[in-house]
Amino acid sequence: MKLKENPNPVLVLLFYLMVWIYTAVTFLPSCLLSWVTTSHREFYGSEQERAKRAKAFSVLGCPEGPYRATSTTKRLITSLHPGVDTLDKMLEHATLRFPHRDCLGTREVISEEDERQSNGKVFRKVILGKYRWLSYKETITAATKLGCGLTSLGQRPKTNIAIFCETRAEWLIAAQACFMFNFPLVTFYSTLGGPAIAHGLKEAQVTHIITSRELLETRLKAILPEVPRLQQIIIVDNTPITWPDCPRGVSILNMEAVQKLGSRPENATRKRNHPLPSDIAVIMYTSGSTGIPKGVMISHSNILASITGIAQRIPNLSEEDTYIGYLPLAHVLELCAELICISHGCRIGYSSPQTLADQSTKIKKGSRGDASVLQPTLMAAVPEIMDRIYKNVMIKVEEMNSLQRTLFILAYNYKLDQLSRGNSTPLCDRLVFKKVRSLLGGQTRVLLSGGAPLSAATQRFMNVCLCCPVGQGYGLTETCGAGTISEHWDYSTGRVGGPLVCCEIKLKDWVEGGYRSTDKPHPRGEILIGGPNVTMGYYNSEAKSQEDFSVDENGQRWFYTGDIGEFHEDGCLKIIDRKKDLVKLQAGEYVSLGKVEAALKNCPLVDNICVYANSDEAYVIGFLVPNQKQLLALAGQYGVRGSWDELCNSKVMEELVLKVITEAALTVQLERFEIPCKICLCPEPWTPETGLVTDAFKLKRKELRTHYKEDIERMYGGK
Numbered sequence: 001m002k003l004k005e006n007p008n009p010v011l012v013l014l015f016y017l018m019v020w021i022y023t024a025v026t027f028l029p030s031c032l033l034s035w036v037t038t039s040h041r042e043f044y045g046s047e048q049e050r051a052k053r054a055k056a057f058s059v060l061g062c063p064e065g066p067y068r069a070t071s072t073t074k075r076l077i078t079s080l081h082p083g084v085d086t087l088d089k090m091l092e093h094a095t096l097r098f099p100h101r102d103c104l105g106t107r108e109v110i111s112e113e114d115e116r117q118s119n120g121k122v123f124r125k126v127i128l129g130k131y132r133w134l135s136y137k138e139t140i141t142a143a144t145k146l147g148c149g150l151t152s153l154g155q156r157p158k159t160n161i162a163i164f165c166e167t168r169a170e171w172l173i174a175a176q177a178c179f180m181f182n183f184p185l186v187t188f189y190s191t192l193g194g195p196a197i198a199h200g201l202k203e204a205q206v207t208h209i210i211t212s213r214e215l216l217e218t219r220l221k222a223i224l225p226e227v228p229r230l231q232q233i234i235i236v237d238n239t240p241i242t243w244p245d246c247p248r249g250v251s252i253l254n255m256e257a258v259q260k261l262g263s264r265p266e267n268a269t270r271k272r273n274h275p276l277p278s279d280i281a282v283i284m285y286t287s288g289s290t291g292i293p294k295g296v297m298i299s300h301s302n303i304l305a306s307i308t309g310i311a312q313r314i315p316n317l318s319e320e321d322t323y324i325g326y327l328p329l330a331h332v333l334e335l336c337a338e339l340i341c342i343s344h345g346c347r348i349g350y351s352s353p354q355t356l357a358d359q360s361t362k363i364k365k366g367s368r369g370d371a372s373v374l375q376p377t378l379m380a381a382v383p384e385i386m387d388r389i390y391k392n393v394m395i396k397v398e399e400m401n402s403l404q405r406t407l408f409i410l411a412y413n414y415k416l417d418q419l420s421r422g423n424s425t426p427l428c429d430r431l432v433f434k435k436v437r438s439l440l441g442g443q444t445r446v447l448l449s450g451g452a453p454l455s456a457a458t459q460r461f462m463n464v465c466l467c468c469p470v471g472q473g474y475g476l477t478e479t480c481g482a483g484t485i486s487e488h489w490d491y492s493t494g495r496v497g498g499p500l501v502c503c504e505i506k507l508k509d510w511v512e513g514g515y516r517s518t519d520k521p522h523p524r525g526e527i528l529i530g531g532p533n534v535t536m537g538y539y540n541s542e543a544k545s546q547e548d549f550s551v552d553e554n555g556q557r558w559f560y561t562g563d564i565g566e567f568h569e570d571g572c573l574k575i576i577d578r579k580k581d582l583v584k585l586q587a588g589e590y591v592s593l594g595k596v597e598a599a600l601k602n603c604p605l606v607d608n609i610c611v612y613a614n615s616d617e618a619y620v621i622g623f624l625v626p627n628q629k630q631l632l633a634l635a636g637q638y639g640v641r642g643s644w645d646e647l648c649n650s651k652v653m654e655e656l657v658l659k660v661i662t663e664a665a666l667t668v669q670l671e672r673f674e675i676p677c678k679i680c681l682c683p684e685p686w687t688p689e690t691g692l693v694t695d696a697f698k699l700k701r702k703e704l705r706t707h708y709k710e711d712i713e714r715m716y717g718g719k
Contacts, residue, residue: 055487055498056505056571064517064525065506067567069499077312077501078305078532080343085277086300087179090343091143095136098319098345103139104169105131105349107370115364125364131349131374139173146255147177148262148270153232153253155208157182157273160283162201162209164188164220167329168350170236170255172338174210175282175329179300182275186283186295187330190215191688196293198223200285201230203540204295208232210255213239224250234258277301283539284332286477295539296477298332305532306332306480307340309500313471313485314378314446319345324376324441326351332481333450337380349374353385357439359392375441382451383458384608384697386470387601390458393436393465394604395629408432415464419491429467436465444468446488450475452698453575453594456493457602463491472496474575475529478548478559479503482533484573498571503531505573507565513582513590515564522566526579530558583613589673591620596665596674597699603664605630605657608686608693610704611676612712621715622676623708625685626657634660648683657681678715680708 056067068076079085084093108129115125134142155161161183165171167190178185186204188197190212197219201209206229211220213235224230224247231250235241238256246252253261261267275281281300285293311317323341325348327334341348351370354362358369397408411432415425429437437444444466449459450473462470469488474496475481483505486497499505507525509516515524534557537545550558564577581594596611600622608625628644634656635647647653658679665675686692692704705712 054569054571055490056567059504062517063523063567064508065567066504066530067499067506067571067573068504069501070571072501072504076305076503076531077308078301080304080308080311085304086275086279087281087303087339088176088275090304090339091136091140091176091179094342094345095140099137100135101319101345102133102347103136103342104172105133105347105374106169107131107350107355107373113364124362126355126362127364127367128355128370128373133347134169136345140176142173142259143176143180145259145262145268146173147181147183147272148267149258149260150177150183150208150234150262151181151270152261152264152267153208153258155181155183155232158184158279160184160186160204160206162186162188162204162206163330164190164192164197164209164211164215165236165329166190166212166215167325167327167334167352168212168236169348171329172342172348174234174236174255175335179275179281180272182273182279184280184283186285187335188285188293189328189330189688189694190219191328192285192293193691194219194223196285198226200293200295201227204283205229208234210234210236213237213241221245275300277304280536282335284330284335284477294541294544297536297539298480299536302480302533302535303336303339305502306475306482307336307343309482309502309533310336310448310473310485311340311344312501313473313487313497314340314448315488317344317346317378321346321378322374322376322443323348323378324351324356324371324374325349326353326356326370327380327382331451332475332477333380333382333448336481337378337448341378346378349376371439371441373441375443377443377445378448379440379444379446380448380450382697383449383454384452386447386449386454386458386462389439390461390602391604391607391627393439393461412464416460419463422489433465433467437467440466446471448473448485450481453598455598455602459493474563474573476559476561478535478561479529480533480535482531483527483529486572490572492572495568495572495574498573500533502533503529505529505565507567508560510564510579513564513577513579515577519566522568522574524564524566524576527561527563527565527573527575528558529561530556534559584615585613585620585673586616586618587673589671591674593701596620596670596676599668599670600661600664602668603661605634605660605664610699610701612701612705614716617716619677620674621712622661622679623682623704623711624657624661624679625682631657631681645683648681650681654679654681680711680715682708 054070056069058065058067081093084090110127110129112126114122116122161178163174163185175185186206188200233252235254238254241252241254243252277300279300280297281303282298283295284298285295323346325338329335338348354360355370357371360369363369397405411428415428418425445468447468448471454472459470471485471488473485475483482500482502484497484499506528507517507523508528510526517523517525537549548560562579563575565573565575567573577592578594581592583591591613593611597609600606600609605627606624607627610623611620613620640652662675692700
């Protein structure tokens with residue numbers, strides 16, 4: 001995608017003159033180093049050449065596969081270091097190599113204050129200081145003390161323990177303590193609803209839980225009567241705990257007190273029960289986008305295989321890297337990303353979506369967000385966050401004067417063209433995109449995207465404006481986050497790369513949906529992932545495990561993803577549909593809800609969208625969270641007045657917005673039957689706290705359908 005503009009010919013000439021002068025000035029030194037460049041390209045090949053190489057091959061030569069990475073012709077890769085076959089050994093190995101290097105960092109809070117907005121809402125703002133670091137040696141010591149303390153409180157090996165906490169250093173310390181002492185760690189999103197948490201705690205028969213003071217008071221307290229087995233609550237905040245209404249039989253300690261308990265000689269010298277590779281490391285409760293959360297059982301060997309595969313796709317990963325952790329650690333993407341960093345001696349600085357950037361909601365105006373202070377080189381993100389960055393920057397571009405906007409668009413399109421040729425653009429990066437790059441600290445060299453499909457427009461924008469490759473990946477909790485990741489020199493869009501070295505992928509015909517491995521030009525079908533990263537199944541749900549998992553004649557486990565993919569000639573996978581998202585309309589046309597949503601989310605007027613279709617009806621409808629600035633501008637253009645809620649409930653505005661998104665849909669070549677015929681404007685954003693999206697910002701279709709039941713009936717004529 002190129003940005004469109006009718007530039008002044010003089011500006012175009014000046015722009016290319018600047019590029020020519022810069023190239024001429026830098027030509028001589030580059031000639032002196034040309035023998036290095038030539039040697040490098042002869043050995044590795046240019047980025048263009050590498051991008052065209054095959055990433056995977058069909059083991060049996062069949063179009064359905066299984067497909068493997070070209071470097072795994074003989075066997076799948078299961079570990080990073082010889083003999084390191086459990087997660088406790090991984091931390092020990094890293095500590096031996098990097099004992100005094102920074103490991104986990106947390107920013108100190110200097111002050112907090114409430115700030116009242118013009119609309120009357122009050123927001124808590126913070127001013128944060130420097131990062132304070134624990135070394136690898138201090139981290140393993142803290143984890144060991146905590147594990148000893150938990151043992152003295154009655155926690156036993158192979159007995160489940162829960163963590164219900166925001167992403168922070170204490171979360172990872174607690175996890176490492178559980179890995180060391182073979183306590184299966186039951187994880188819950190910090191935004192999960194009360195009934196879902198109660199269900200998981202009861203199902204896993206948890207007696208000890210690690211949480212934060214805020215979550216105890218706002219979420220956990222209300223459901224404690226429903227969890228009679230609970231005996232011990234450990235608060236990660238190092239503050240005194242007093243709770244007069246604490247249920248009988250439940251005691252509360254903070255983490256520091258438990259670590260002191262573990263430091264006592266009689267507790268510290270107890271023999272540790274080391275885990276086996278096949279032992280459960282984590283029972284990860286999914287976000288429940290399709291109903292009641294399921295607990296996915298993940299072994300030590302599953303996680304090690306997964307992080308081995310993912311790490312192989314991150315170029316030049318080393319102890320010099322800095323990672324910013326802000327996504328939920330209860331999500332497999334973030335957990336694996338942080339464990340990869342631990343295994344390579346990187347440092348991890350903690351953040352949150354509310355403090356990530358200078359413009360984040362909790363950062364006081366004039367002070368710096370976490371990314372600006374930490375300047376990370378590595379980062380993981382979900383498409384929802386990258387879409388926001390893309391839209392915000394493009395709105396700023398629209399607000400520029402004619403000269404600034406023209407230069408930005410010229411530079412953008414010039415760099416896009418150069419990237420397709422495998423060339424760098426140092427002048428554009430330095431003069432035009434430096435400010436955009438600084439949004440994430442200015443040093444980011446690799447950005448991993450997962451959790452949902454990333455639009456082509458957003459991926460191109462990130463490649464151009466953030467001056468770093470975006471590794472789009474595909475994986476599920478059931479495959480421990482591993483499946484595919486695009487290689488960093490592959491700038492193609494809409495694809496998720498080839499299989500990782502830890503797994504293989506095959507396609508299964510889905511006749512009902514019209515997808516077969518014999519399809520031309522590309523084989524298509526339901527994606528099955530097999531390998532040592534495929535997890536052990538669902539906790540306490542044998543029937544569901546047998547439905548979604550299978551074991552082949554060689555003893556390898558496979559997971560049926562429900563996603564539809566196609567393999568391209570170079571071995572890259574493209575996700576094209578999802579079985580559960582496919583709806584057959586009254587006239588027989590199939591509509592892929594996810595495809596329509598992905599196409600429309602790049603419309604500047606759309607902050608979020610959920611498309612709905614009913615097989616008894618002939619057309620599609622949609623629920624749309626509008627971008628406030630864009631909707632107000634549209635209302636002003638047509639003279640529509642009213643408050644925000646009044647505009648979102650206005651039939652006139654519904655028709656105007658529908659016209660805009662219809663034009664956007666036709667531009668991206670959606671079929672007429674795929675375009676929503678009616679829409680409902682939703683004034684409140686969908687956040688995990690509302691229960692309408694997961695922590696990874698995936699739509700909860702069931703909850704959205706229930707929430708907007710009356711609007712669905714209205715848009716379908718009261719049927």
